[in-house]
Amino acid sequence: MKTLIIYTSQTGFTKRYAEWLAERMSGDLLDLKNAQKKSADYFKDYDAICYGGWAMAGNIVKCKWFLEKAVNWKNKRLAMFCVGGSPNDNPDVEIFLQNALTDEQKKYIRVFYCQGGFNYEKVV
Numbered sequence: 001m002k003t004l005i006i007y008t009s010q011t012g013f014t015k016r017y018a019e020w021l022a023e024r025m026s027g028d029l030l031d032l033k034n035a036q037k038k039s040a041d042y043f044k045d046y047d048a049i050c051y052g053g054w055a056m057a058g059n060i061v062k063c064k065w066f067l068e069k070a071v072n073w074k075n076k077r078l079a080m081f082c083v084g085g086s087p088n089d090n091p092d093v094e095i096f097l098q099n100a101l102t103d104e105q106k107k108y109i110r111v112f113y114c115q116g117g118f119n120y121e122k123v124v
């Protein structure tokens with residue numbers, strides 16, 4: 001399965017998860033900034049595309065780009081992951097995941113939470 005992992009990361013936690021996923025899936029890895037430079041053709045051959053963004057005030061950073069593209073990628077396996085400072089067992093995480101996608105988007109995208117952390121030195 002040809003897999004692509006796209007991510008946005010401010011302090012490195014989401015990048016690390018994206019690297020682990022790409023390694024595990026023998027997939028390709030792209031920073032969102034580079035993904036945005038690619039033409040539609042670039043994504044055509046991927047069987048699975050996953051987007052990872054960090055949690056900011058209850059939202060997945062820059063997921064709008066992925067969600068807009070995903071409408072045309074329904075023939076692929078699609079997933080999204082969010083990396084936040086909250087522990088995995090924080091009850092807010094479940095609510096967060098429920099609200100991340102519309103009912104329609106839930107039909108073709110799966111969403112996951114991964115615990116990151118806080119790196120205050122790198123937050124600008």
Ligand SMILES: Cc1cc2nc3c(=O)[nH]c(=O)nc-3n(C[C@H](O)[C@H](O)[C@H](O)COP(=O)(O)O)c2cc1C
Nearest residue numbers: 009010011012013014054057058084085086116117
């Ligand atoms: C402005 C701001 C808002 C944040 N909001 C949330 C949040 O709503 N939920 C959460 O779990 N973590 C939140 N965090 C924590 C980050 O998601 C966390 O530090 C994450 O690991 C950062 O990922 P990165 O290293 O890939 O940038 C917030 C951090 C910042 C700076």
